[in-house]
Amino acid sequence: MPSGWVLPRLSKVLGLEGDKKSIIKFEFNPKDGIDNPALSLTEDTDGKGVGEPRFYLLSKGSAETFGFCLHEELGCQGHVIRQVELGGLAQRRGLQDGDRLLQVNGHFVDHMDHRRVVQKIKASGNQVLLAVLDSNSYEAAKALGRDLSQMLPADIRPRLCHITRDKSGFGFSVSGPEGIKGTFQLSVRQDGPAEKAGVPPGSWLLEVNGASVRSYSHAQLARKLKQSGSKVTLLVASSAVEEFYRLRGLRITAALADTSWLPFKVRELHMVKGPAGYGFLLKEDDCSSGATGQFLWDVDAGLPAEQAGMKEGDRLLAVNGESIEGLDHQQTVLRIRAHDDQVTLLVIDPAGDEFYQSIGLSPLLFFEDSDPPSGSCTPSLPSPSGSPGLCHIEVGPKGPGSWLVAASSSIGFTQSPCQEEQRRLHQAF
Incomplete structure (x- = not known):
């Protein structure tokens, strides 16, 4: 049977927390789409306390969120699912607090920089396929030295x-x-x-x-x-x-999808500023879709931009690993100037830009180049989506129990509930 033929979705509703014999009840919710909870709730073990990965396809409206946060925590390995919104999409699908994220749209992400994983989920738009492993199984697998990528199907992408x-x-x-x-x-x-x-x-x-x-x-x-x-x-x-x-x-x-066969690729340009600057002009203009974009022009011969591979008419997608979608021209300029002497840009040429806009997908969704170097990233601008921003946190002036929270219009301090989370990267979806 082809994949276009689907069965009604069953949503999972858990019993009261703390009940050792928690009742699992399944109810039909046509708004949620389709799923098979009997398969997504598989907990078979190999005799050593390691369960099986679970797969969830989350589809939301443009005004909705997926209903969870993705954390990177001190003393806790992996990308951690936290703050699963009660009654939200993630909870209705079956995501649980403490689950570790292994795959995003078929891409293995456990080894990736946290910012890259956040970018992949954001670029996915209103639908994302996640593969997760429960907390106990993840920690048991790590303790046994298992290769987590081998626990997943070799190729599940169209x-x-x-x-x-x-x-x-x-x-x-x-x-x-x-x-x-x-x-x-x-x-x-x-x-x-x-x-x-x-x-x-x-x-x-x-x-x-x-x-x-x-x-x-x-x-x-x-x-x-x-x-x-x-x-x-x-x-x-x-x-x-x-x-x-x-x-x-x-x-x-x-x-x-796997797009490795496509001729249209996102390019990564790393530039170190020379005495005459980077050697390009950033111009705001309309995209073929009608949205506003930031384009690269007047690439000077022999200067860092040309040497890095920049071409006239390239559209700018991301600066230093962060998407610029939703930012205006001045905000984008400030992102580029955030580091005085160097910058890394993700760009796509006009033909590739037109292709991805024609199928309604972000080219960033399919960027699979080497992971960007990790390091400090202090946010100076609000997140384009207005959701909490992503940042590298050092111990704040309130002492070892605090962390920075980058809100849509400000950066403030919030007291941490436990000292093990003195520093934490987190991003809401």
């Missing part, structure tokens, strides 16, 4: 493939059961455009140019492909990937 037709076409054909909409399997011609673009033979077709094919008839799909002209973007899933999501009642979307 593929985004951008195909340019040749004289004989796109290089694939479509088949499906007669009279049933939305069920299409692909046969791929050897050495044809589709195979070269990364389409696996026998894969299921899920989207064409950002539009789901769940409701398409065979004739409608044929028209859609014909209207694509010389290029088409497909979201496809191998049979193994399709089965993984189907068995868990999870719907596959482009935000979960």
Whole structure:
């Protein structure tokens, strides 16, 4: 069965806290979408106290939050799920306080810098797939020296493939059961455009140019492909990937995709300021989507910007590992100037920018380059989303029981409930 076929979701409601025989009750909530709690609540062990990872697909409205905070705490390994909002989306799905985050949209993140993990969740937009391990299992696995990445499926991501037709076409054909909409399997011609673009033979077709094919008839799909002209973007899933999501009642979307086959890449530019500066102009302008963006122009020959690989017309996505989405021009300038002598920018060229805007996804979601160096990052500006900001904390003037909290318009001190959390990185979602 293709991943477009879904079963009703069952939401988990736990009994009273502290009851050794906590009652687990399942209720249907159509607003929540779909899930299979019998699978997501798996607690099988290998005899050494290590349970299995759990997978949750969180889908929220644009005005909602996911309902949890992600912490990095002293004396506590991993990226820790905290402050799970009572009745919020995360709790309804089954996330629990103390869970350790292992994957974001199929990317293993346990080894990543905290800021990079926060960026991946933010870039995911209104939907994110998380893989977590309960606190006791995580600590037991670490004590046993287990490779946590080996506890997860090797490849659970669908593929985004951008195909340019040749004289004989796109290089694939479509088949499906007669009279049933939305069920299409692909046969791929050897050495044809589709195979070269990364389409696996026998894969299921899920989207064409950002539009789901769940409701398409065979004739409608044929028209859609014909209207694509010389290029088409497909979201496809191998049979193994399709089965993984189907068995868990999870719907596959482009935000979960492996984009390594795409020709459009986010580039990381690290620059050290020279005597004449970095050698580029930052200009605010309209994006093709109608939103406002920050663009890089007037790249001076021989200066650090050109040497780092900056191109005329690149759009700026992030500064020093932090997305600039929602920031105006002056705020972006201040971010670039935050460190006097060097800066790291994430950028994308015009063709890549147009592609990602056409499918409605942030290019930052798919940035998989090497992790940025960790270090102090004291926030001087509010977070673009207005949620608590991310910062590297040193012991504050109130002594060893305090930490900084970067709010939407101010930075203040809050007393820590325990001395083990003297310094803490945290980000609300």
